[in-house]
Amino acid sequence: MFLNIAMLLSFHFFWQQITGSSIHRYLWSWVLYKNLVLEIGYLLDPLTSIMLVLVTTVAVMVMIYSDSYMFYDEGYINFFFCYLSLFTASMLGLVLSPNLIQVYIFWELVGMCSYLLIGFWFTRPSAANACQKAFVTNRIGDFGLLLGPIAKSAQFPLHIWLPDAMEGPTPISALIHAATMVAAGIFLIARMFPLFQMLPFVMSIISWTGAITALLGATIALAQKDLKKVLAYSTMSQLGYMMLALGIGSYKAGLFHLITHAYSKALLFLGSGSVIHSMEPIVGYHPNKSQNMIFMGGLRQYMPITAITFLFGTLSLCGIPPFACFWSKDEILVNSWVHFPILGSIAFFTAGLTAFYMFRIYFLTFEGDFRGHFFDDVKKLSSISIWGSLEFNKEQFKLDKKFTLYPKEANNIMLFPLIILTIPTVFIGFIGVLFDENTINVDFLSYWLTLSINSFNYSNSEKVLEFLFNAIPSIIIAFFGILIAFYLYGPNLFSLKKENKKLPFQSKIDVILKSFSTSIYNWSYYRAYIDGFLFFFFIKGLRFLIKIVSFIDRWIIDGIINGIGIFSFFGGESLKYIEGGRISSYLFFIIFCMFFVFFI
């Protein structure tokens, strides 16, 4: 595995950067002209080295994981790893690229790999639609510096592809659509940060886009049924946070959140992959079944390691103190509050929502009783495996009838990356916090991120206590969200035995909640109505335009040509009749003409 070497190499560069060596820059010319020089090369600076480490570690983990996860796709496993390696290579190229043209090249390549990998299970029609949508949306984003990151990082108007992208295999969702590719947009903005900083208007656009996306993603995530879609919307929301952080000028916080979120979310996705993998033989191979949280529950008894790692990821994402995302998210929250209270309040509200929906998934999936067996009748309908091989399922069914299956813990190959990824999820937060070795009270990450941007003098002199003091509201709001989630989706409510003995006040609250929750549910179900709106405007508009154009092409332009042809044909025919060879008619014609001339 070359990637392992790459990972070691990137650690090496990382360490070099830490020890404070200069920025490397190698260029060699690619297309040469007098007036234009396109160069390719690579650029190493702190920003790059962080991303390198991030990409390589997550990619290695995902590769190990998918070796086991993609077990059923034997014939296609080569394709899969080929695409995966290509993706990783182009992502590294994107991170290393010193100029915008090279960024664009790898940007496109990353998009193509994402297209191929989303459409990997190409027999599913939904996957086919999803990958096309992803590619086209990303293509739209290729124009303009700002639009690009917005599309790639799934920001507000162009976010529609990300939830659909979950049709791809789960390791892909973990690698591409949670950790690396979606971070490319953030990376690009971070790379262009000195430029954007000159333009306050652009910065405010970035921050507002981020805030809207964060809120929108969180609200949609509230009531999704599909395990992976919740995670997708949560990714969108967290990317919104990063965008917001960059927009308000706290460069360090955005990147810090990028790193912590990448590890946590990769962990969560891999955990969900493990869950899906264990659910598939029981409820069927269709994503509507195996990823549906309604069928899950109580999985903690059956797969404890997955449950614990998933819990770590959840806690981290909610921003509970010792875990990674707490440090970064809290910094964003505080900075946005300082920058502009409305943005800050949106961010705080979203943090509460995050805690709510993340624990909603956790409770629904891992706590309570297993609900997979209540849906026996559904199983038989969904027995078509994705590659259409029915034999495997039949064996499974025979087993199924004899003794009821329970979800099993995934095998060791799948668990290993989960455990490894738990480590950064728990500990990586500390690199952002104070390090005593630096005599100045500047935390470590910002210390060497400032090296890369000279113009941007970020002085972070917060004390630890102050930092923790600022963190209190965010923790409170996170706990508040968790409590609501526990109340609504906690183990008690879904264990069906207690269903009858409802407490009296509970029903009252239920009534109030019901109207609220249905509206939330609808909002979420229709994906905040944005998909429909965009569909109506773009697809319908495009179809209408196509009809007009093809009509023009068919009947007017081609029609004129054919008309000329037909006209000449008829002209020839009529001439043939005129020159019929009858002398009398010639004579008549001549006389007629003579009379005509005579009269004039």
Added chain:
Amino acid sequence: MNHFPWLTIIVLFPISAGLVIPFFTFYRKQNYSMVYFRYYNWISFINFHWRLGIDGFSIGLILLTGFITTLATLAAWPVTRNPRLFYFLMLAMYSGQIGLFASQDILLFFFMWELELLPVYLLLAMWGGKRRLYAATKFILYTAAGSLFILIGGLIMAFYNSNESTFDFQLLINKTYPLELEIIVYLSFLIAYAVKLPIIPFHTWLPDTHGEAHYTYGLIRINMELLPHAHSFFAPWLVILGAIQIVYAALTSLSQRNLKRRIAYSSVSHMGFVLIGIGSITNLGLNGAILQMISHGLIGASLFFLAGISYDRTRTLVLDQMGGIGTSMPKIFTLFSSCSMASLALPGMSGFIAELMIFLGVIDNPNYSFLFKIIIIIIQGIGIILTPIYLLSMLRQMFYGYKFSNTLTPYLMDAGPREIFILICLFFPIISIGIYPNFVLSIWNSKVNFLLSNNFF
């Protein structure tokens, strides 16, 4: 019955020889001047010479033609009906095309132009698809009408303002004309190429014939080289026309239900880039235009070939009736996807380099106003967004999904070694141009510089 295709081999030989010869002659004398290799006084009465020569513009296209014709012969291996006539016509077409690119005399140019039409017509009429007679008739009428304009333009140029007529390109370069006459001549040539190219109002023959067209060569050769003033007059209009063509053909392609028609319209759309490149009178744009011609020649050929392959298997060209064939033929699926990716200008493939250069060429031009550039680039951008939509939805309709019906299964076998060989041969230059374009660009770069510096600056 001997199954070994002697005939194919025999036919293959001169074609591949034709592929090699230009290399030798060209590298002997690598500068922007002409390399002559044939010069006969043919009809001395009107100074009509048999004059062939190669320079930077034409070598790329000659190589391309040789390459594609070689592969097309291989691709036509399964043709069983009257193969001798088939290969004869193919060779005749090939010689017509090479003669066209190499001719240094305007009357010879016209002659080759006409010579090439006839085999194409016969090939279409005899081995074409269902509506082959309609398509062939349309083709011959269109292009014959177009070539009339070449004759008119050429004669005007030859006889204007001199006692003895001359058809030689090198001498014609030195002639000057009044602007009005130049515009008339320019227009007449433009109409001829517009038919062959095909530029917008004259494109409807192409989807019917599924032909390949890379005749923008003439536009550079005659219109730019011989009529520089009129060209600089018309350049913005060419750019506008190209931009409209990109979007228009992309939209039309989306509405097509037929696989081959969709690909044909996509190649119409790609030709719009060539027009823009020629219209932007810059070094970059012109280089990009030539590169786009070559790269599109390769990509379009491979797409048409793939469409033919999948037609052999599915026996249908209607996209709605296909679907789910990806499981049974993964190799074709892979190759089709990668060619579509090349066609939608994925970086690392030749189309991307060409389109990028054309973009930059338009931006580079100092004569156009800022607003004009912005509008053109936005229209190009819309075209670039539309391209993946139609190509990927084509792929989706063909390969994705799952089909339970057993009716199609007997035909669905994967690509054989011959087909894969052809496609890899086509795909290799696409990738290599995409990764290191300097190698190819250097062939005509000096010539482009020479042309631009002589005539426009």
